[in-house]
Amino acid sequence: MRTRVSRTLPAAAVVVLAALTAIPAPAAAAVREPVPYAAPVDRAAPVDHPTYIVTVRRDLDPADVARLVGVTPVHVYDHTLHGFAARLDPAQVAALRSLPGVEAVEEDAAASAG
Template sequence: MRNQPRWTLPAAVAAAALAATAAAALPAHAQSAGTPAGDGPATAQAAPAAPAAAPADWPTYLITVRRGLDPGTVARAYGITPVHVYRHALNGFAAPLSPAQVTALQETPLVESVEEDGSASGAGATA
């Protein structure tokens, strides 16, 4: 007979509670993130409705979300369609973002970092 570890049930309960709390917090936070003070619910948005430039012109960013949150859910809460979702090396996603989306993500406690994607090369490096 195999004994299950003692922490299995408490860990599962804690994970479920964290997920429920995060899911409940996302819509309210996403709604207030794009709402200027004094605007009513009709104008509340996670991201601007009319982009200033075509999404193809927006730079791609790597967004790292807080541990325990689902990166896809955070992206959707801000009206973002990720090109990649990461769940192993980091907890986050990559997506082209408007300047307003970058600002909104930088200001939310749900996100740990927002970095513009770039390339790295070992060419020309010296020891």
């Protein structure tokens, strides 16, 4: 008895498709989508105070360091940078620069490569 290819091919395709959909996909690591950088804006802070990027040692919590000088961070960094961004007055900048564990206090500005 001869089987026609035209009848068995669609049936085989259905079986293969059903088998593929039954196999669970491997668990992928959670990857966050990159977010375009926008200079942080703290609406509660006075507009005349510039935004600073404060980098702290890895063993310190950036939010705790900000609280030490009475600052509410507009953003806390925990991957490439370890620190926070906040609007700071000159006294807060000086206080942060004198704290042990604070590695850098830099005014936020546009940056470009090249």
